Amino acid sequence: MEKKLLVEDHIRRNKRNTVIICTLMALLFLGVVFAVGYILFQGNLFISLAFGIPIAIGYVAITYSISVSTVLAAAKARPANPKIREEKLLINRVEEMSIAAGLPMPKVYVQDSDSINAFATGKKPEQAVICTTTGALRKLNQEELEGVIAHEMSHIKNHDILIATVTIAVVGAIALISEILFYSMFWGGAGRGGKKGEGNAILLVIAILFVILAPIFARLTYLAISRRREYLADSNGAYLTRNPEGLAKALEKIKQDTPREKPKGSKTIAPLYISNPFKREARGSVWATHPPTDERIRRLRSM
């Protein structure tokens, strides 16, 4: 009974964090637009903002609206086929977990890959997608698969998928802006430079530095949160199944698994997976998308 309250408190705090991070991302983004405007128009903020903000908002809106299909395309995922028994069983497990979580049934996708992995994506719980690799379907038993699905379902319930989507969109937008900035400075910079005073030059350097560092900063903020949320999704997932051992065993298998090939798909979506498919050794570093697997297993077993 007490545990239940604990989980609910976590989710409440998580929701507040989601708002704070999305606001931070928006502020960071505005800062970049501001800095770019300052650099391009030599201090004429009104013009730069009038140009920059609509473009920026438009870009984020478009990325946001097509984010799910972008992620699925990057992972080369296809809808699960209920005619194949393995995939039918996956659909069954997802159905059960959506009932346990009290969420609408997400769409189920499968990624053809030998490694054991899974991810969830979507903008809100009502339009979520859960995707697992075919390797996971083949190598995990139903209890372990259930643990993995419960973990992904918790990401959906905790609104983690929204943050991931927003981060990917904002990081992409900032990168695009800085690229545009460098091209325009390259083409138009020569004629305008030289005449401005010292103070302006320093501000200009700061502005350029800010634009360069902004995507890195956005990524690091997101990664720090993403690692904490993995623990939370682990414990919430265990709460859904009332069986922490399922996920613990699945993580053990993932750790010992040696896939013949690297998973297909771009690195951008690595933070979405249940365990990072690309950099398994980068544990404890600020760049790690996930906490160390051993620690996750230890925490699950001590529940």
Place this chain on the structure above:
Amino acid sequence: MLLTILIVVIIIVVIFAMMYWGFFNRIIRMENRIDNSWAQIDVQLRRRAELIPNLMETVKGYMKHEKEVLENVTKARTALMNAKTPQKNIDADNMLTGALKTLFAVAENYPDLKANQNFIQLQDELTNTENKIAYSRQHFNDSVLAFNNTIETFPGLWFAKRMGKKTREMLQIPEAAREVPKVKF
């Protein structure tokens, strides 16, 4: 002076009205969630009862000497179909779970039956409905707990009393059913 008092009173009234509004919606929403999760359980129970005759048809040809096992399943199904109250429904369902467990255990002795595509499919689907029932029950009890907590603690207590809301009962899971592992694959 009079104006200040007036403003303070208005602010208090507005805050109170907003709280009432918030709690009213929250309590109604929670109650709907409980009703909805009961509806979920009901759907799954019905689905499960519908699957049984198919299973019996498939199994009959193979299991010639296990009359009692088959009869127990049919009996439990009839009890489930006739159950009127939620608790009776759940009790009958637990009976059915036990009977099916025996049936699937016995089926292990019939290699031909175990390889039967129809049987495999039915077994998968029955496992699926069984898990769904277990998780709907869990979600139902979670929803009842959340609802009861809200209307039994301050300040929800006060609003719930005015709305005439009473605490709901959780579904009891009998000792026998608790021993059976909830997820059986």
